[in-house]
Amino acid sequence: MHGSVELPAIRSDSRSFTQASQKALMEATPPTPVPDMVDADRLRHFVANISDYAIYTLTPEGYINSWNNGAQRFKGYTPEEIIGQHFSLFYTDEDRANGKPARNLRTALEQGKFEDEGWRVRKDGTRFWANVVVDPIRDDDGKLIGFAKITRDITERKQAQEALLASEERFRLLVQSVTDYAIFMLSPEGVVINWNAGAERIKGYTHDEIVGSHFSRFYTDEDRAAGIPARGLAAATREGRFEIEGWRVRKDGTRFWAHVVIDAIRNDMGDLVGFAKITRDVTERRQAAEALERTREALFQSQKLEALGKLTGGVAHDFNNLLGVIVTGLEILVRQAHDPSIAKVVDSMQRAASSGAKLTQQLLSFARQQPLRQDRYNLARLIGGFEAVLRRACDETIAFQLTFAPELKPVLIDATQFETALLNLVSNARDAMPGGGTLTISAENVRLAQNQIANLAAGEYVKVSVRDTGSGMPSDVMARAIEPFFTTKEIGKGTGMGLSQVYGLVQQSGGELTLESEIGKGTDVSMYLPVNQGVPAGETASTEDAAGSEKALVVDDQPDVLAMALKLFQTLGYEVLSANNGRDAVEILKRTPDIDVLFTDVLMPGMDGVSLAREADSLIPGIKIILASGFPAPALGKEEDGDPHYAFVNKPYRLAEIAKILRKA
Numbered sequence: 001m002h003g004s005v006e007l008p009a010i011r012s013d014s015r016s017f018t019q020a021s022q023k024a025l026m027e028a029t030p031p032t033p034v035p036d037m038v039d040a041d042r043l044r045h046f047v048a049n050i051s052d053y054a055i056y057t058l059t060p061e062g063y064i065n066s067w068n069n070g071a072q073r074f075k076g077y078t079p080e081e082i083i084g085q086h087f088s089l090f091y092t093d094e095d096r097a098n099g100k101p102a103r104n105l106r107t108a109l110e111q112g113k114f115e116d117e118g119w120r121v122r123k124d125g126t127r128f129w130a131n132v133v134v135d136p137i138r139d140d141d142g143k144l145i146g147f148a149k150i151t152r153d154i155t156e157r158k159q160a161q162e163a164l165l166a167s168e169e170r171f172r173l174l175v176q177s178v179t180d181y182a183i184f185m186l187s188p189e190g191v192v193i194n195w196n197a198g199a200e201r202i203k204g205y206t207h208d209e210i211v212g213s214h215f216s217r218f219y220t221d222e223d224r225a226a227g228i229p230a231r232g233l234a235a236a237t238r239e240g241r242f243e244i245e246g247w248r249v250r251k252d253g254t255r256f257w258a259h260v261v262i263d264a265i266r267n268d269m270g271d272l273v274g275f276a277k278i279t280r281d282v283t284e285r286r287q288a289a290e291a292l293e294r295t296r297e298a299l300f301q302s303q304k305l306e307a308l309g310k311l312t313g314g315v316a317h318d319f320n321n322l323l324g325v326i327v328t329g330l331e332i333l334v335r336q337a338h339d340p341s342i343a344k345v346v347d348s349m350q351r352a353a354s355s356g357a358k359l360t361q362q363l364l365s366f367a368r369q370q371p372l373r374q375d376r377y378n379l380a381r382l383i384g385g386f387e388a389v390l391r392r393a394c395d396e397t398i399a400f401q402l403t404f405a406p407e408l409k410p411v412l413i414d415a416t417q418f419e420t421a422l423l424n425l426v427s428n429a430r431d432a433m434p435g436g437g438t439l440t441i442s443a444e445n446v447r448l449a450q451n452q453i454a455n456l457a458a459g460e461y462v463k464v465s466v467r468d469t470g471s472g473m474p475s476d477v478m479a480r481a482i483e484p485f486f487t488t489k490e491i492g493k494g495t496g497m498g499l500s501q502v503y504g505l506v507q508q509s510g511g512e513l514t515l516e517s518e519i520g521k522g523t524d525v526s527m528y529l530p531v532n533q534g535v536p537a538g539e540t541a542s543t544e545d546a547a548g549s550e551k552a553l554v555v556d557d558q559p560d561v562l563a564m565a566l567k568l569f570q571t572l573g574y575e576v577l578s579a580n581n582g583r584d585a586v587e588i589l590k591r592t593p594d595i596d597v598l599f600t601d602v603l604m605p606g607m608d609g610v611s612l613a614r615e616a617d618s619l620i621p622g623i624k625i626i627l628a629s630g631f632p633a634p635a636l637g638k639e640e641d642g643d644p645h646y647a648f649v650n651k652p653y654r655l656a657e658i659a660k661i662l663r664k665a
Contacts, residue, residue, distance in 0.1 A: 050069065055068045057137065060146055062087050065084075090121055113135055118132070130152065183198060186233075192211050193212075218248045235262075245258065245282070245286075258282065375415065379411060394439060399439070404444075425499075432468050441465070462531060471519070509530075510529075553576075553588055565628075581604060586607070626646075
C-alpha cells in the first residue's frame with residue numbers, strides 16, 4: 001500500500017479498538033514455525049525490557065498497540081493507560097493544531113521512514129525534547145499493518161547544545177561589541193574569515209569588503225616585500241603564539257602603530273584550523289613614549305650642560321685671575337719698558353694674553369656668566385649694520401640672503417656679543433658648504449605657547465634663524481654641538497667654542513637656542529630672544545686717565561692678583577693700602593677716613609666684596625667703590641651695578657679700563 005492513508009479519528013472505545021486490531025493482525029499474519037515463534041518471543045521480551053528508548057507500535061491509523069519499559073519511563077504511562085490511545089496524545093497542542101502527527105505518518109509512508117526532533121508531552125504535562133523515528137510495518141505481501149515508533153529523550157543533549165549556542169552567541173556579541181581591538185579569524189592560509197566592529201573602526205574596512213581577502217593587505221609594502229606576514233603565521237604555527245609591534249595600513253592608506261597577537265587554533269586532533277588575530281592601535285601610546293623619551297633626553301642634555309657650565313665657569317674664573325696677573329703685569333711693563341726689543345716681546349705677550357682672555361670670555365658665555373652690556377635693539381637694524389662683515393665671512397660660491405619681517409619688536413641684547421654670535425653661526429654655515437650653497441639669515445616676531453619651545457615661557461619673542469644648505473649634522477653630532485671644545489673640524493681649524501658662545505649668550509639673555517639638521521639638506525640654528533618693551537638707562541665712560549693724588553684701598557684674597565692690583569694703582573699715581581680679606585679692610589677704613597677709592601674683589605671668604613662696599617659706604621660717605629670679579633654682576637645675584645656709588649669691572653681688567661672707571665666715578 002503506497003498511497004495516502006485515511007487516518008480515523010481517535011476512538012473513545014479503546015478496548016474494542018484493541019480487540020479489532022489484534023484480530024486484524026492475527027488474520028494478516030500467517031502461522032509461523034515454532035522456532036520463529038520462540039525468536040519472536042525472545043525479541044518481544046528484549047524490546048519490552050529496553051529502558052533507554054521508548055519503542056512501541058501503532059496501528060495504520062496511529063493507535064498504540066504495544067508499549068515497552070522505556071516508553072513507560074519516558075512518558076509516564078503504563079501499558080493499561082496508553083494502549084488503544086492515539087499517538088498524537090504525546091504532541092503539544094500547537095503541533096496537534098497544525099496536523100503534525102498525521103503529517104509524520106504520511107511522510108513515513110511516502111519516504112519509507114520519518115525522523116524528527118521536537119517537543120513531546122509526558123503524562124504529567126511536562127515537556128521533553130525527543131528524537132523520533134517512525135518506520136512503516138508491512139507484511140510479506142507489502143500490506144501496511146502499522147508503524148514502529150522509537151523515541152529517545154535527548155533533553156539534556158539539547159540543553160547542552162543550547163547552552164553551547166548561547167555561549168557562542170554571547171562570545172560573538174562580546175567580540176562584535178569590542179571596538180578598541182580588531183579581533184578576527186584567519187584561515188590556515190591567512191585569509192580573513194570574520195571581522196568585528198573594532199577591526200572595522202581601526203582598519204576602515206567593512207565586513208563585506210574584507211572577508212575573503214588575505215590579511216597581508218594590512219601590512220606596509222616594505223613588510224610584505226620582506227615576508228613579514230608569512231613569518232608571523234609561521235611563528236604562530238610553530239610556537240602557538242606570535243606577538244609583535246609595527247606599522248599597519250588602514251583602508252585610506254594612513255599608517256598606525258599596532259600591537260599584534262596571532263594565536264594558532266587547533267582542533268581536538270591537533271590539526272591547524274586557522275588563526276585568531278588581535279590588533280590594537282597603540283599609536284598614541286607610542287607617541288607618548290617617544291615624547292617622554294625626548295623629554296628625558298632633553299632633561300639629560302640640560303643637566304649635562306648645566307654641569308659643564310658650572311665646571312667651565314669655575315675654571316674660567318680661576319683662569320681669569322691668572323690672566324689678570326699677566327695682563328696687569330704686561331700693562332705695567334709697557335709703561336716702564338724703554339728698550340724697543342723688550343716692547344716687542346711684551347706686545348706679543350699681550351696679544352697672547354688677549355687671546356686667553358677671549359677664550360675665558362667664551363667659556364663664561366657658555367656658563368652664562370659673562371658680563372653683558374645690554375640695551376634695546378631692533379635686530380633688523382643691528383644685523384643690517386653688521387651685514388658687510390657677515391658677507392665677507394662667506395665666499396663667492398655662497399648666496400647670502402637676509403629676510404626680515406616688518407616691524408620687528410625690540411629685544412634686550414648685548415650688541416657686541418650678539419654680532420659675535422651671528423658671525424660664529426655664519427662661519428659654521430660657510431664651513432658646512434665647501435662646494436657652495438645658500439645661507440639665509442631671517443628674523444621674525446613669534447608668539448609662543450607655554451613650553452612650545454623647551455624651557456621657554458609663553459610670550460612674545462623675536463626668532464633669528466641662520467639656515468644653510470650644507471652637509472647637515474648626524475644626530476650624534478647635533479646632540480653634542482653646543483658643548484664647549486666639541487668640534488668636527490681638523491685640529492687647529494677651530495676651538496669648538498663658537499656654538500657654545502651663541503648658546504650661552506641666548507640663555508643669559510633669557511632666550512633659547514634650537515638646532516634642526518638633516519644630512520645632505522642643511523642646518524637651521526634659531527635664536528629665540530624675548531621681546532623687551534622697557535627703556536634701560538644707557539652708560540658711557542670717559543677715556544681720560546685718572547689723577548694720581550688720592551688714596552686707594554685694594555682688597556683681594558688671591559696674593560698674586562692683589563700684588564698686581566697694587567702695582568696697577570701705584571702706576572696710576574695712587575697712594576695704595578691693601579688687605580686680603582673684608583674684616584681687615586674694614587679696620588683700615590676705620591683708621592684711615594681719607595681713603596678715596598675702594599677696589600675690592602667680590603668673591604672672598606668671610607665678608608664678601610659687596611658687604612665690604614656697603615660697610616665702606618657707611619664709614620666714608622662718598623667713597624669711590626669699584627667691584628671686580630671674573631663673574632658678571634648679574635651672576636653674583638647682586639644689584640650693585642645699579643647703585644650710583646658702585647662700579648663693576650670684569651676680570652681680567654686693564655689699566656685703561658680702571659682709569660676710565662675711576663675718572664667717571
